[in-house]
Amino acid sequence: MHEVISPIPGTFYRKPNPDAAPFVEVGSQVQPDTTLCLVEVMKTFNEIKAEVAGKIVEIKAENEQFVNPGDVLFVVG
Amino acid sequence: MAHTPRKIFKVLVANRGEIAVRIIQAAHELNMQAVAIYTDADAGNLACQLADESYRVGENLAYKSYLNIENVLKIAKEAKVDAIHPGYGFLSENAAFAKKVEEAGIIFVGPSSDTIATMGDKAKALEQAKKSQVPTMPSTPVLQDLKQALEQAEQIGYPLLIKAIAGGGGKGIRFVANEKALKEQFNVAIAEATSAFGNGGVYLEKYLENAKHIEVQVLGDGENVIHLYDRECSMQRRRQKVLEEAPSPSLDSQTREALCACALRMAQEVGYKGAGTLEFLYDSKSKGFYFLEMNTRIQVEHAITEMVTGVDLVRQMLRIADGEPLAYKQSDISLRGHSIEVRINAEDPQNNFFPSPGQITKLQCPTGSGIRLDSMLFSGRTIPPFYDSLVAKLIVYDQTRPFALSKLKRALGEFKIEGVKTTIGLFKKLIAHERVQAGDYSIHFLEDYIGGKYGV
Numbered sequence: 001m002h003e004v005i006s007p008i009p010g011t012f013y014r015k016p017n018p019d020a021a022p023f024v025e026v027g028s029q030v031q032p033d034t035t036l037c038l039v040e041v042m043k044t045f046n047e048i049k050a051e052v053a054g055k056i057v058e059i060k061a062e063n064e065q066f067v068n069p070g071d072v073l074f075v076v077g
Numbered sequence: 078m079a080h081t082p083r084k085i086f087k088v089l090v091a092n093r094g095e096i097a098v099r100i101i102q103a104a105h106e107l108n109m110q111a112v113a114i115y116t117d118a119d120a121g122n123l124a125c126q127l128a129d130e131s132y133r134v135g136e137n138l139a140y141k142s143y144l145n146i147e148n149v150l151k152i153a154k155e156a157k158v159d160a161i162h163p164g165y166g167f168l169s170e171n172a173a174f175a176k177k178v179e180e181a182g183i184i185f186v187g188p189s190s191d192t193i194a195t196m197g198d199k200a201k202a203l204e205q206a207k208k209s210q211v212p213t214m215p216s217t218p219v220l221q222d223l224k225q226a227l228e229q230a231e232q233i234g235y236p237l238l239i240k241a242i243a244g245g246g247g248k249g250i251r252f253v254a255n256e257k258a259l260k261e262q263f264n265v266a267i268a269e270a271t272s273a274f275g276n277g278g279v280y281l282e283k284y285l286e287n288a289k290h291i292e293v294q295v296l297g298d299g300e301n302v303i304h305l306y307d308r309e310c311s312m313q314r315r316r317q318k319v320l321e322e323a324p325s326p327s328l329d330s331q332t333r334e335a336l337c338a339c340a341l342r343m344a345q346e347v348g349y350k351g352a353g354t355l356e357f358l359y360d361s362k363s364k365g366f367y368f369l370e371m372n373t374r375i376q377v378e379h380a381i382t383e384m385v386t387g388v389d390l391v392r393q394m395l396r397i398a399d400g401e402p403l404a405y406k407q408s409d410i411s412l413r414g415h416s417i418e419v420r421i422n423a424e425d426p427q428n429n430f431f432p433s434p435g436q437i438t439k440l441q442c443p444t445g446s447g448i449r450l451d452s453m454l455f456s457g458r459t460i461p462p463f464y465d466s467l468v469a470k471l472i473v474y475d476q477t478r479p480f481a482l483s484k485l486k487r488a489l490g491e492f493k494i495e496g497v498k499t500t501i502g503l504f505k506k507l508i509a510h511e512r513v514q515a516g517d518y519s520i521h522f523l524e525d526y527i528g529g530k531y532g533v
Contacts (some may be wrong), residue, residue: 009434009462011433015274030442039443042423042432043465 001054004074012061012073022063024074028056036074039042039067052076078131084186085160085399087112089153090124092164093143095329095453096375097124100162102352103391109397112156114149116142118461119331123453130156141166146174148514153183160184160398166465169374170197170245186398187351188373196347196371200242200280206368209343214358214367216282224265227283230259239266243274245370246356248314252284287519289359290318291325291366293340294382296393298403302387305386306412309332309377311520314430314508319523320504322417323381326478326516328510329363336366341407343368351397352379352390359518377420377470378452384474414474415481419489421452421469423460425498426527434462438496443488447474460497468499478516482508 006012014022014037024036030050038045057077061067087110088423090100101111101124104331113128117122118137132152135142144167153161160180163169163186176190186383187193195201206213217229218240230237230253239262241249251266253259263279292311298379309325310318328336339354356369356374362388379390388405397403424430452469460468473488475481490503510531512518525531 010462019275020272026457028338034270041462044432065139 002054002076003072004036004050004076006048006061006067006069006071006073008038008039008041008046009061009068010039010046010066011066012063012065013038013045014059014063022061024056026056026059028075030054030056037061039073048073050074050076055059056057082107082109083400085109085395087129087158088154088160088162088186088395089114089149089156090164091143091149091161091164091168092526093119093122093124093453093464094467095451096164096166096377098127098453099162099451100391101127103389103395104162107392107395109395112152112158114143116463118463122458132156137461139167139464146171146177149174149289150177150181152447153178154181157400158183160186160395162186162395162398163374165372165374165376172197172371180270182219182260184398187395188349188353190350192347193373194352195317196349199240199370200278202371204345205266205347208310209346211339211343211368212366213353214285214369219278219280221232223260226259226263226281227256227279230256230354231355233281235259235281235284238282238284239263239279240282241266241270241274241276242278242280243270243276244262248316259305272318274375283362285367287361287521289325289327289361290413290520291336291359292329292354292356293337294343294348294379294390295340295355296388296390296397296403296405297344297352297353298347298397298401299348301403301406302341302344302349303403303405303407303410304337305382305388305410306337307391308381310378311518312429312523313511314523314527317521318378318420319500320417320421320507321378321381321418322415322478322481322516323385323414324415327359332364332366339366339368340393343371344427345443352394362466375380377467380449380470380472381416384449384472385412385414386410387413387452413490414476415478416473417481417485418470418475419485419493420467420500421471422494422500423468423497424465424466424500426500426503430500431494432462432466433498434460435497436460437494439493440495441491441493443471443491444488445488447475447484448488454494468497479514482514484497486511 053077058075089112104111112130114134172194227418239251271308312320421523
């Protein structure tokens, strides 16, 4: 199991924009460079990558929730 | 009482940060009451402390609060305000918001919703510029397909920009150096514009290699309009302005008068009401200037114009909205001295300008003649992570540009903000650079400078 951790404080977004589909769902196959979410701080959007290949096992943060550095965002199995 | 309001006895400031503070201060000087709005993260901020009343407008995310038209209007009615000042950003150029304010019987401090809809739309504003015989950048209409784009590009010549008609604030612009790049990027630009702005319309515009960004401030009461000369805002990073000066060091007096006359003619032809800015690109080699777009609101950099003309723009906006005729004639406006503004952002220039929200642990502000600090800072305040990183504007004024630069150096040396990273250090180095000292910088200078092109 690999935990994808937020490196920064900010707002967690599961979608590239409000009208779009989420980047990934539980069960999605991902590669190390797959974008899983955005974390926005002061209008700067940061793409968070999976870092490993595997399947999304759990999504730990809610869309638009504020996350802190070190918070687990996804679990990849 | 120095001033008695006519219709506006209470104004709601639909904004936050330093501009909310600025508007509240102007309202108080006119003996108007001011109402602030805030989110949880903004509770207790300087605007709330200075306002006569403050109301929670919603959750921290901007679209649930400062951008939520219904919430803002609900507070306006509850607080029984006579007027709403939108500041800059957020709802300031939202024609639908202005219309709803008008329909609610509340005065919108700014132009009419119709003017915002026309002049705030890039394509319509360009049409108006052409009608007013104001030079515009060679450009195309909104494009139907790649074939049409390639044909039109051939006529204008490369390099070009692909621009989204619904873009703004530097967003929705792509550079294409040649035909190959246009073929590659055209459909991507449409997809990006559709996704970002909900409107996939794009057009092409000529690209100037060493362009300067020069803008003209106008002020009108719906009948009479005046200009308040120019500002140069070429110091930009990612198309966001970071340092501005008035007047521009690049214009000779003949070009300045021609540019300002053009801007004024266009503002007059639309019967402009309130404070507005016409933005131009300027090619110092040919002395050609080209209208880009109009901002139908007060701007971040309005203070430098106030310093060199002696006109308080926010006060004038409120007085005009209050029903007074324009207090100045064009012949009343002249330039005196030089003013420079630097935008202090909570960002780390050492780490690719990464945002740096957090608590201000220590604050020491520059003081003295010719120094103005428009700010939301106070010691102990936490800068929230949810909004823009602008925390203060340091504005200096002096007799000449060299003295203004010298004063800015002195003021930056006195300015201490601890607890968060800021751009103060960057400006200390930047203003010492010979190109900045000479006023010889284009809109590409800062990114080249940061990239090490000038040996830094």
